[in-house]
Amino acid sequence: MVRLILDSSTGSYPVVIGSNLHRELRNAITRLDPTGAAIVTDTNVRPWALKVAKAIKRAGLKTSLLVLPAGERSKSLAQLERVLTFLERQKVDRGGCVIAVGGGTVGDVAGLAAAMWQRGVRLVAVPTTLLAMVDSSIGGKAGVNGRRSKNAIGAFWQPSAVISDLAAIETLPPASYRDAFAEVVKYAVAMDRGLFDLLQRNTPRLADRDPAMLERIVFRCVAAKALVVAKDERDRGPRAILNYGHTAGHALEAATGFRVSHGRAVAFGMRVAARIAVAMDLCSKRLVESQDELLASFGLPDRPPSADAKKVLAAIALDKKARRGRVAWVMPRRIGHAEPGHAVPGALVRRVVTRSLA
Ligand SMILES: NC(=O)c1ccc[n+]([C@@H]2O[C@H](COP(=O)([O-])OP(=O)(O)OC[C@H]3O[C@@H](n4cnc5c(N)ncnc54)[C@H](O)[C@@H]3O)[C@@H](O)[C@H]2O)c1
Numbered sequence: 001m002v003r004l005i006l007d008s009s010t011g012s013y014p015v016v017i018g019s020n021l022h023r024e025l026r027n028a029i030t031r032l033d034p035t036g037a038a039i040v041t042d043t044n045v046r047p048w049a050l051k052v053a054k055a056i057k058r059a060g061l062k063t064s065l066l067v068l069p070a071g072e073r074s075k076s077l078a079q080l081e082r083v084l085t086f087l088e089r090q091k092v093d094r095g096g097c098v099i100a101v102g103g104g105t106v107g108d109v110a111g112l113a114a115a116m117w118q119r120g121v122r123l124v125a126v127p128t129t130l131l132a133m134v135d136s137s138i139g140g141k142a143g144v145n146g147r148r149s150k151n152a153i154g155a156f157w158q159p160s161a162v163i164s165d166l167a168a169i170e171t172l173p174p175a176s177y178r179d180a181f182a183e184v185v186k187y188a189v190a191m192d193r194g195l196f197d198l199l200q201r202n203t204p205r206l207a208d209r210d211p212a213m214l215e216r217i218v219f220r221c222v223a224a225k226a227l228v229v230a231k232d233e234r235d236r237g238p239r240a241i242l243n244y245g246h247t248a249g250h251a252l253e254a255a256t257g258f259r260v261s262h263g264r265a266v267a268f269g270m271r272v273a274a275r276i277a278v279a280m281d282l283c284s285k286r287l288v289e290s291q292d293e294l295l296a297s298f299g300l301p302d303r304p305p306s307a308d309a310k311k312v313l314a315a316i317a318l319d320k321k322a323r324r325g326r327v328a329w330v331m332p333r334r335i336g337h338a339e340p341g342h343a344v345p346g347a348l349v350r351r352v353v354t355r356s357l358a
């Protein structure tokens with residue numbers, strides 16, 4: 001088990017990573033001493049949430065459970081309203097807390113409800129997907145989707161504790177597990193050479209979901225993200241490094257109507273970004289090769305994305321227009337170090353994107 005203490009503008013909080021952490025969860029809640037706890041989860045994670053509820057009840061706390069439909073569609077204003085109404089009905093007061101048990105979907109919608117209810121009650125994150133453990137539970141971004149916009153309605157709301165129990169990973173569907181490695185490789189290439197080496201040396205153990213190895217990986221990812229968030233909690237500058245692979249990645253998602261998953265899209269985006277970086281003489285060809293090999297060893301992509309290059313380029317152009325012409329690409333310089341804020345000539349983007357989809 002490892003424990004980190006992260007600092008934020010609203011105070012510091014523990015992140016605990018390990019297996020079978022019911023006691024740690026109970027201790028964390030006891031320390032917060034809330035007047036009541038409202039657990040939010042989804043239909044697939046319900047059995048896990050019931051275990052969490054049992055563990056907390058043993059601390060003598062009143063708990064209640066709300067189960068949302070599983071899937072991204074729950075990141076909606078309608079489900080947000082359901083959570084808020086639930087908190088109202090349960091009479092959660094300003095001393096209460098919301099416990100989000102689930103992946104990034106539950107974390108984002110429950111997090112936003114916690115930020116809004118009573119103008120902010122404490123949030124405890126119990127992430128159950130690898131993506132939520134390495135990414136969405138850290139950094140304090142909460143939100144839901146608008147009718148046509150992703151994550152556009154949201155707030156910054158830091159958790160009071162994050163308990164990442166790796167035992168939950170056992171039941172995770174293979175595609176969700178695989179996709180999370182796109183973000184893991186992102187941290188490695190953009191920020192942490194040691195993580196890159198660790199991943200290279202341990203792909204078989206990770207394919208087996210070895211909890212001890214996962215503990216080390218999640219720890220390094222959390223530390224990498226925390227470092228950036230500490231410098232730029234509100235995402236006004238340095239935090240942009242976390243967008244490595246996301247410029248072309250988001251464009252691929254948009255161009256395919258979100259048929260390509262986020263992880264596969266980010267893997268594609270990193271391949272594009274690294275090739276652009278080589279063409280601009282910013283990094284070596286060797287980086288592209290090692291990154292490709294590592295992504296492939298995690299099954300990313302499992303097959304080349306089938307998408308219309310023109311549509312992907314149009315989506316990149318749209319993003320550029322929305323940012324008044326300033327698309328800032330995150331470019332890798334060497335393994336473990338990337339730089340945000342690079343302008344890339346349109347012709348080069350066209351060439352690399354077209355080739356990467358051929
Ligand atoms: N707030 C942030 O900083 C941030 C960062 C990255 C991503 N996100 C958001 O996170 C969301 C994606 O998160 P996700 O990939 O965790 O998706 P998710 O929460 O939708 O979970 C994926 C699926 O796995 C199921 N599941 C969850 N845990 C399980 C378990 N232990 N065993 C079996 N099934 C389980 C869920 O019910 C769901 O069907 C997106 O909405 C994205 O925008 C937010």
Ligand SMILES: [Zn+2]
Nearest residue numbers: 183246262266
């Ligand atoms: Zn991402």
